[in-house]
Amino acid sequence: MCLGLPMTIVETDGTTALCQYGDELRRVSVLLLSDPPAGAKVLVYLDSAVRLLDDEEARLIGDAIQGLQAALNGEDCDRFFGDLVDREPELPEHLR
Template identity: 35%
Template sequence: MCLGIPVRVVESHDFVAICEGRQGRQQVNMMLVGPQPVGTWVSNYLGSAREVLEPEQAEAINAAMDELTAAVNGDPNANLDLFFDPR
């Protein structure tokens, strides 16, 4: 299973962009979503942007990933129910 990681475009070129996110700066292939202006959030799957995100979506995904990381690292205060359906 792959997770889309939100990244923000900081430099835009024809078919690639330099983006910043949880894993620092990286080059992202933009062929599936087209060129995007600086400041746009996209969902990055293995080096390719798959979806343009609203800033609120990117924030919610990052918050859920922060909580998941806390849980994996043994934080007893991690509450995944806030972000993931417990059913």
């Protein structure tokens, strides 16, 4: 299974960008985006930035990835899913 990572662009030359997620630095393609600037948050999938993210969405995705890691390690993961804990599941609008 592959996951998209919320990464921050450190520098870019217009076709590729050096991006960071935690301690990881990775050079990725930005050809699918319209010249994203340094500091922009992007969703990276298979070494390609596929779309821009706002700060909140990037944080939620990062929390979910950390929550999955915690669950795999047998740790409590509820703190990473604060937006889901203590509420009833809801179908997305397009499925209602």
